[in-house]
Amino acid sequence: MSVLSGKKVLLGISGGIAAYKTATLVRLFIKAGAHVQVVMTPASKDFVTPLTLSTLSKNPVHSSFYNEEDANAQWNNHVELGLWADLMLIAPATANTLSKMANGNCDNLLIATYLSAKCPVYFAPAMDLDMHKHPSTLSSFELLKKFGNIMIPAETGELASGLSGEGRMAEPENIIAFLEKDLESKLPLKGKKILITAGPTYEAIDPVRFIGNHSSGKMGFDIASKAAELGASVTLISGPTHLKAKNPVINLIRVTSAQQMYDECHKHFKDMDVAICAAAVADYRPKVVAAQKIKKADASLSIELEKTQDILASLGKIKKNQFLIGFALETENEIDNAKLKIQKKNLDLIVLNSLQDEGAGFGKPTNKITFIDKDFVVEPMDLKSKELVATDIMNKVIAYYEK
Numbered sequence: 396m397s398v399l400s401g402k403k404v405l406l407g408i409s410g411g412i413a414a415y416k417t418a419t420l421v422r423l424f425i426k427a428g429a430h431v432q433v434v435m436t437p438a439s440k441d442f443v444t445p446l447t448l449s450t451l452s453k454n455p456v457h458s459s460f461y462n463e464e465d466a467n468a469q470w471n472n473h474v475e476l477g478l479w480a481d482l483m484l485i486a487p488a489t490a491n492t493l494s495k496m497a498n499g500n501c502d503n504l505l506i507a508t509y510l511s512a513k514c515p516v517y518f519a520p521a522m523d524l525d526m527h528k529h530p531s532t533l534s535s536f537e538l539l540k541k542f543g544n545i546m547i548p549a550e551t552g553e554l555a556s557g558l559s560g561e562g563r564m565a566e567p568e569n570i571i572a573f574l575e576k577d578l579e580s581k582l583p584l585k586g587k588k589i590l591i592t593a594g595p596t597y598e599a600i601d602p603v604r605f606i607g608n609h610s611s612g613k614m615g616f617d618i619a620s621k622a623a624e625l626g627a628s629v630t631l632i633s634g635p636t637h638l639k640a641k642n643p644v645i646n647l648i649r650v651t652s653a654q655q656m657y658d659e660c661h662k663h664f665k666d667m668d669v670a671i672c673a674a675a676v677a678d679y680r681p682k683v684v685a686a687q688k689i690k691k692a693d694a695s696l697s698i699e700l701e702k703t704q705d706i707l708a709s710l711g712k713i714k715k716n717q718f719l720i721g722f723a724l725e726t727e728n729e730i731d732n733a734k735l736k737i738q739k740k741n742l743d744l745i746v747l748n749s750l751q752d753e754g755a756g757f758g759k760p761t762n763k764i765t766f767i768d769k770d771f772v773v774e775p776m777d778l779k780s781k782e783l784v785a786t787d788i789m790n791k792v793i794a795y796y797e798k
């Protein structure tokens with residue numbers, strides 16, 4: 396899955412012949428899963444039509460502050476556009492537009508939007524070779540880079556003038572590859588290895604029956620997706636669930652029983668930076684698993700249970716530098732019980748679910764959690780979707796590494 400997936404991309408097009416390539420560029424962004432809005436300078440419309448770009452981007456194209464021919468014309472809000480974007484790309488960036496960007500010469504919607512943007516801004520220069528090496532252009536490059544903008548260098552080859560040299564806009568495929576590489580290198584959890592447990596475990600009674608619970612696994616899978624999105628390398632160990640990993644980079648290991656989950660966790664834990672145990676592991680399992688299906692011969696049946704190993708506590712015992720997060724599901728004395736679990740299992744952070752809170756718990760799309768850290772700082776959170784809870788949990792991990 397591309398790092399551009401779900402990103403809001405604002406493409407600014409200025410008036411150079413390379414503008415015709417932006418149709419392909421928009422296609423590639425959409426293919427990568429990005430949302431695209433386009434801002435054009437008036438001159439760029441001579442090289443590629445707004446209709447082409449609005450069709451490909453599935454959004455209206457903006458090119459002036461308002462449409463003079465429309466009696467009900469609305470103001471195109473450049474500030475809103477600038478704030479909407481996760482990233483802005485000016486491609487092609489002509490010598491004229493680069494100079495205006497460098498000097499804040501705000502005479503069109505594209506420059507006004509650029510000056511309003513709070514997101515990272517990339518620019519892909521495109522011009523003839525002599526323009527490209529002119530001192531005034533070079534000084535625009537330097538100024539723009541000094542302001543924090545990122546240059547996607549022009550390529551060398553045949554130019555519209557018939558000359559050959561440096562100045563061609565980077566090919567759309569190369570622009571996408573450049574952006575992906577740059578964004579990936581800046582992800583906050585790049586290089587971190589995270590182990591996550593999810594779902595229920597099934598403890599066999601006989602070949603056809605088991606003891607299980609209602610955990611859907613959604614919380615753990617959402618944490619795994621978020622962690623992968625933030626650049627972590629994720630190992631997700633899940634009990635039986637119908638869920639699929641959303642991101643193909645997640646290493647999903649499916650297990651059935653608590654013992655199998657324990658074994659897989661211990662196989663991987665040593666190499667991990669973070670472990671998050673979100674699984675609802677069975678606390679007990681049948682002491683003896685019947686080899687054949689148990690017949691209903693008697694009026695009642697007793698099954699002797701024995702304790703499973705506590706995976707989280709066992710990881711707490713052997714942890715070195717790992718940041719260890721556990722969950723607690725409580726029905727009474729929630730905070731005190733959760734604090735006891737932090738100490739007993741040697742955790743850095745616990746995510747407390749109280750069944751007294753509406754919207755929390757198994758099988759629901761929402762969760763209401765309270766964070767308690769190892770210094771017993773208690774932080775209650777609002778009721779929110781499990782995806783947003785996953786974001787809150789990953790923000791705790793990011794904050795730990797930023798300390």
Ligand code: CTP
Pocket residue numbers: 592653672673674675676677678703704705706707708720721722723724725736
């Ligand atoms: N856990 C685990 N292995 C087990 C049992 C629990 O790794 N055999 C983990 C869960 O993944 C969760 C945490 O321990 O992160 C807390 O689980 P919870 O059921 O709330 O608590 P328990 O420790 O089992 O204690 P109790 O049931 O007595 O409240």
